[in-house]
Amino acid sequence: MSNLVNVPKNGSLANTNSNTNFPTLSTWLDDFFNRDFPSVFNSNFNTGITLPKVNIKETAEAYIVEMAVPGLKKSDFRIDLDNEVLAISTEIKDESEGKDENYTRREFGYSSFKRTFNLPESVNDEKINASYQEGILSILLPKKEEAKQKPARSIKIS
Template identity: 70%
Template sequence: MSNLATLPKNGNLAKPNRVSNFPSFSTWFDDFSLNDFPALFSSNFNTGMSLPKVNIKEVADAFVVEMAVPGLKKSDFNINLENNALSISAELRENNEEKNDDYTRKEFGYSSFKRTFTLPETVNDSKINATYNEGILTVHLPKKEEAKQKPPRAIKIS
């Protein structure tokens, strides 16, 4: 970052024209920290589960999506392809009940996530497959034949 100009907190280079001793609206708003409400502004409102981390890598003949989602079963996932968009989602519902002579205790929970990725035109969507092993969901997106990397070859000069 350059130290050529020092900006005031409101980001304005012009000298503030203050009539009173009250801070300008932009200065007041800059002082208001969203860090005071981390759960409110950084969580995913639609889910009780944080979004899983994803690695996407390109290899010679495919794209590979790896998603870290431990503790789930294969049957918990929904993987759909629609209009060149791949969506991966999961939904978990828990309902535990414990009955005793003196009390009944019920606990329930719900969590879900959904990640959507726009696929490049080079993906052969009829050959997409997925595996789930040791907490990692892997989606293999093979490339169309014309998009695959071809090995280098020498060209002779005539």
């Protein structure tokens, strides 16, 4: 939080905040929430999946969506199409159980993401195709025949 500063005619700076020794509630909250917490506090809340990066490229025939999601299986993904909105999501539950002398320890984690994309009207939604190979989810969005780019041609002048 910034302090207001008056500049008197003699050129010296004077702090006009009379509560410099007593932080206000808002400055205390700002300081608290802007701090970096030690890894002890956040290590149990992040299971390693963040929002995956996506590349989208357009060719004359189709749009190609590539999503980098290493370490997952093809069966982990769900791809839905609803009213020209493509949704890609995954939900992973990780449970492990360790037994030692007098106690049982159970640890589990949960992670998920969902990315949605508005498809252009030029996409032929009947022929959408997806594949997953070497950590890359690829979705082919073919264009409708009338939307495909036609090759350049010369027009004869009559």
